[in-house]
Structures are given as C-alpha cells and as structure tokens.
Amino acid sequence: MDDPTPDSVVWLIGAGRGIGRALALHLAREGRTVVGSARNREDLESLAREAEGLSGRILPQPLDVTDRAATAQALEEIEARVGLPDVVVLNAGTHTSMPAARFDPEVFDKLMAVNVGGVVNGLAAVIPRFVKRRRGRITVVGSVAGYVGLPTASAYSASKAAVIAMGQSLRPELEAFGITVQVVNPGFVRTPLTDRNTFAMPFLMEPEAAAARIAKGLRSSRFEITMPRRFTWLMKLLAMLPYPVLFALTRRAIPPEARPEALDADGTDEGGTDRKADAA
Numbered sequence: 590m591d592d593p594t595p596d597s598v599v600w601l602i603g604a605g606r607g608i609g610r611a612l613a614l615h616l617a618r619e620g621r622t623v624v625g626s627a628r629n630r631e632d633l634e635s636l637a638r639e640a641e642g643l644s645g646r647i648l649p650q651p652l653d654v655t656d657r658a659a660t661a662q663a664l665e666e667i668e669a670r671v672g673l674p675d676v677v678v679l680n681a682g683t684h685t686s687m688p689a690a691r692f693d694p695e696v697f698d699k700l701m702a703v704n705v706g707g708v709v710n711g712l713a714a715v716i717p718r719f720v721k722r723r724r725g726r727i728t729v730v731g732s733v734a735g736y737v738g739l740p741t742a743s744a745y746s747a748s749k750a751a752v753i754a755m756g757q758s759l760r761p762e763l764e765a766f767g768i769t770v771q772v773v774n775p776g777f778v779r780t781p782l783t784d785r786n787t788f789a790m791p792f793l794m795e796p797e798a799a800a801a802r803i804a805k806g807l808r809s810s811r812f813e814i815t816m817p818r819r820f821t822w823l824m825k826l827l828a829m830l831p832y833p834v835l836f837a838l839t840r841r842a843i844p845p846e847a848r849p850e851a852l853d854a855d856g857t858d859e860g861g862t863d864r865k866a867d868a869a
C-alpha cells in the first residue's frame with residue numbers, strides 16, 4: 590500500500606551524517622518536511638542549508654536520543670512547530686569493534702545506550718501519541734548484523750538483534766491502532782561509521798542508494814526494508830545454517846586484531862606467554 594502523502598512530516602533521528610543525512614535529503618526532495626535530529630547542531634544546520642531549494646524542507650532539532658526526558662521534550666517542541674509527525678525514523682546508531690578477548694562492558698553499555706536505549710526512548714515518546722491519534726509510521730534501523738552474531742560485534746550484533754526483535758514484537762500489536770512498524774536492515778553502506786572499517790566490505794552501497802531504498806520502503810506497508818538485497822539474503826541464509834557450519838564461516842571472518850597472535854604481539858595477553866610455553 591503506497592503512502593500518498595508526500596507532504597507528510599518525518600522526524601528522523603540520526604540525520605546529521607551517513608544514511609540518515611542522505612535519507613533526510615531524499616525525503617525533502619519528495620516534498621516532505623523532515624525534522625532532523627542528532628547531537629551535532631552544525632551537521633543539522635548544514636543539512637538544512639543543503640535542502641534549501643528542494644520542494645520539502647529540513648528543520649534541525651538537536652537531540653541526544655540517549656536522554657529520555659530530552660527525547661520526550663523534543664517531540665513536544667516538534668508538535669508545536671509542525672504538528673505531530675506522520676513518520677518517525679529511529680536511525681541513530683553507532684558501532685565500536687570489540688575483540689572478544691578485550692571484552693569491555695563500557696563499549697557494551699555505550700552501544701546499548703544509543704542503539705537500543707535510543708530506540709526505546711524514541712518509541713516511548715512517540716507510541717502514546719500515535720496510539721491516541723490511531724495513525725503513524727515508526728521505522729527503526731537495525732542491521733543485518735542483528736541476524737547473526739558476528740566476530741568482534743558481540744555488542745553491536747546484540748543491539749541490532751534487540752532492535753529487530755522489538756520491531757517484530759510491536760508490529761502486530763500496533764497495527765490494530767493504525768500504526769505501521771518497520772525495520773530497516775542495511776548491509777554495508779559507505780558512511781563515516783563504516784569509513785573506520787579496515788576490512789573489505791562486500792556489496793558496499795552508497796548512502797544515496799540506501800536512502801532511495803528506505804524512502805521507497807517508507808511508502809509501503811512492508812515490515813522489513815533491506816539493502817543491498819543480494820547481501821542481505823546471504824546474511825539471512827547464514828543465520829539459518831547449522832551452528833557448526835555457521836561458526837566455520839564466521840571463524841574465518843575474525844580480523845587479525847582479534848586473534849591470539851595480535852594480543853601476544855602487543856604484550857597485553859599474559860596468558861599468551863604461557864600458551865606459547867605450553868606449545869613449545
């Protein structure tokens with residue numbers, strides 16, 4: 590079912606860079622009013638300037654979505670400025686690679702605070718209002734990394750699996766209130782986040798192409814929006830494999846910095862010295 594309201598209001602959290610920025614511009618080109626949130630005000634202001642001359646517009650609404658009260662307050666301000674949004678896209682997310690041998694609860698907490706806590710705070714602000722109005726669209730951004738636990742991504746994969754499960758859980762209940770819940774699961778998209786990756790990223794997409802796919806999904810009632818499809822289907826197949834086969838494949842994807850040799854080499858793994866002695 591297509592959404593025939595190109596002038597609708599979209600609140601996009603995580604709009605300053607990467608996928609969110611490209612999506613904000615795409616939606617503004619479609620004629621929508623996009624309220625863009627992120628922590629960095631300059632990113633949002635430059636985004637709003639970039640949208641000048643398009644048929645829609647982008648309004649900056651700076652926000653740290655890990656702050657629950659600030660998220661609720663932001664929605665109140667948005668309602669006063671442009672009315673209750675028709676669509677909310679919870680895109681803010683981050684990733685820090687964490688080798689298992691350097692398991693760090695602070696990395697875990699930080700990723701969970703943004704990737705899961707940010708989605709929870711957005712949902713907590715929006716759901717009661719959409720329920721009352723009996724209409725709305727909530728689109729959360731997960732990742733194919735949420736289909737299956739990937740090496741060095743125990744925190745990231747766990748956070749994105751949580752986002753996907755939240756979407757699955759909310760969708761059938763909220764549709765009875767006229768609310769469409771969707772999950773976006775991208776593969777690799779070239780953004781400041783993935784620019785940090787040192788490994789080759791298969792089927793890497795440009796953010797504008799990902800944004801076009803997401804915008805198309807926002808006009809439909811489908812639950813999952815994925816891109817690029819060939820890669821996301823491969824990841825779905827991976828998740829269905831028996832564990833011995835899955836681990837044989839994911840083991841090969843362990844990056845050099847997460848292997849015992851790397852920890853031995855930088856002298857941080859005292860146990861490694863013992864292992865060498867044992868092996869000798």
Ligand SMILES: NC(=O)c1ccc[n+]([C@@H]2O[C@H](COP(=O)([O-])OP(=O)(O)OC[C@H]3O[C@@H](n4cnc5c(N)ncnc54)[C@H](OP(=O)(O)O)[C@@H]3O)[C@@H](O)[C@H]2O)c1
Nearest residue numbers: 603605606607608627628629654681682732777778780782
């Ligand atoms: N790029 C990929 O290959 C890929 C693949 C799968 C899934 N994803 C997911 O797609 C989403 C966007 O990723 P991206 O690659 O475009 O990332 P990005 O380039 O790092 O952009 C992330 C955006 O989120 C905002 N953000 C981060 N923390 C925030 C917070 N606490 N409050 C409000 N805004 C916050 C950032 O702005 P500030 O820092 O200024 O707040 C920025 O505008 C994420 O959820 C990511 O996990 C990306």
